Amino acid sequence: MLVGILGGGQLGRMLALAGTPLGLRFRFLEPGTNAPTSVIAHQIVGDYDGPRALARFADGIDVATYEFENVPLASVRQLQQHCPVYPPPAALEAAQDRLNEKQLFRRLHIPTAPFVAVNSRSELDEAVERIGLPAVLKTRRMGYDGKGQRMLHTADDVASAWEALGDVPLLLEGFITFGRELSIIGVRDQHGNTVFYPLAENTHQDGILVRSLAPAPDVPGSLQNRAEIYAMQVMDTLDYVGTLAIELFQAGERLLANEMAPRVHNSGHWTIEGTETSQFENHIRAVAGLPLGSTFPIGSSAMVNIIGTLPDAARLLDIPGAHLHLYGKAPRPGRKLGHVTLRANEPETVAARLRELETRLRGA
Ligand SMILES: Nc1ncnc2c1ncn2[C@@H]1O[C@H](COP(=O)(O)OP(=O)(O)O)[C@@H](O)[C@H]1O
Ligand SMILES: [Mg+2]
Numbered sequence: 056m057l058v059g060i061l062g063g064g065q066l067g068r069m070l071a072l073a074g075t076p077l078g079l080r081f082r083f084l085e086p087g088t089n090a091p092t093s094v095i096a097h098q099i100v101g102d103y104d105g106p107r108a109l110a111r112f113a114d115g116i117d118v119a120t121y122e123f124e125n126v127p128l129a130s131v132r133q134l135q136q137h138c139p140v141y142p143p144p145a146a147l148e149a150a151q152d153r154l155n156e157k158q159l160f161r162r163l164h165i166p167t168a169p170f171v172a173v174n175s176r177s178e179l180d181e182a183v184e185r186i187g188l189p190a191v192l193k194t195r196r197m198g199y200d201g202k203g204q205r206m207l208h209t210a211d212d213v214a215s216a217w218e219a220l221g222d223v224p225l226l227l228e229g230f231i232t233f234g235r236e237l238s239i240i241g242v243r244d245q246h247g248n249t250v251f252y253p254l255a256e257n258t259h260q261d262g263i264l265v266r267s268l269a270p271a272p273d274v275p276g277s278l279q280n281r282a283e284i285y286a287m288q289v290m291d292t293l294d295y296v297g298t299l300a301i302e303l304f305q306a307g308e309r310l311l312a313n314e315m316a317p318r319v320h321n322s323g324h325w326t327i328e329g330t331e332t333s334q335f336e337n338h339i340r341a342v343a344g345l346p347l348g349s350t351f352p353i354g355s356s357a358m359v360n361i362i363g364t365l366p367d368a369a370r371l372l373d374i375p376g377a378h379l380h381l382y383g384k385a386p387r388p389g390r391k392l393g394h395v396t397l398r399a400n401e402p403e404t405v406a407a408r409l410r411e412l413e414t415r416l417r418g419a
């Protein structure tokens with residue numbers, strides 16, 4: 056079976072690495088020439104909406120998926136005339152626009168931060184009036200790693216935030232003073248069967264994920280259940296096939312959905328070593344029509360992103376239980392270049408090694 060993947064970044068690379076042992080072959084469509092997938096699978100270099108590139112990509116693939124959520128919807132719909140595309144375009148449509156996404160959560164009675172769509176300066180003033188401050192102003196589309204966002208602490212911040220972002224449709228969200236951030240990752244197969252990973256606890260710096268602990272510490276069964284129900288509702292509504300991630304804020308007893316990703320997710324990288332079947336393998340299994348594998352965690356894991364500069368591999372691998380994943384990307388400030396997963400039987404062991412790992416990464 057030949058699986059076509061739109062997007063040739065690290066997520067695509069890890070999908071192909073997980074799916075190859077299952078006897079599957081992969082082809083990527085990706086605009087960049089030195090993309091992370093270029094060295095491991097057949098690559099078609101071209102724009103996602105270039106008719107010729109898209110036709111070459113579609114020719115002979117049995118099924119298509121995507122690892123990048125901003126692929127044009129029209130291209131995905133066109134691909135559907137050649138082969139099945141999973142997750143369904145409806146999921147992509149919901150996730151590409153923060154307003155659609157939050158409205159979907161609201162329709163399913165999944166709690167979120169208060170939000171209001173903003174299309175003009177006067178609407179921004181009204182939204183600030185309604186939601187109060189502090190608040191976060193976000194572009195509805197194309198934001199990632201905290202890009203396209205401005206914090207509004209006081210009324211003085213409104214004008215400059217509008218100045219910075221105001222030429223595209225926006226969303227104003229109430230600022231949530233959360234205790235921590237969590238994410239739930241679920242996978243749904245073509246028959247509607249679902250599996251869920253244990254919640255991960257995620258730390259962001261400047262909007263970029265820096266660290267995940269998994270299974271997240273101190274998670275009562277009721278919290279895990281609630282998160283699974285939210286993910287299940289989203290997947291069932293969309294007749295979803297593949298891996299889905301929902302980022303959550305935990306504030307006391309409250310669990311609020313922040314955003315969803317219709318794809319494998321950075322906060323699930325720990326599942327490669329930390330569970331029986333990784334999010335990548337399960338995504339590929341779902342897309343290829345295979346049974347899903349167990350999501351059972353093997354001990355405890357911590358995942359740390361390598362951002363901006365490349366570390367000395369030997370110094371990291373010297374830490375017991377460390378697994379290094381480099382994506383083959385050129386260093387650039389703020390860019391995700393790889394990650395390290397630490398896995399051990401006891402969370403205390405992981406915590407001690409994590410301190411060592413973060414010290415060594417800082418010294419890199
Ligand atoms: N309404 C909010 N209240 C508090 N923190 C927020 C809010 N929205 C975003 N953040 C912080 O910014 C990070 C990035 O925002 P997010 O909406 O997830 O955008 P991105 O698409 O860039 O990941 C979140 O993980 C969280 O740490
Ligand atoms: Mg996010």
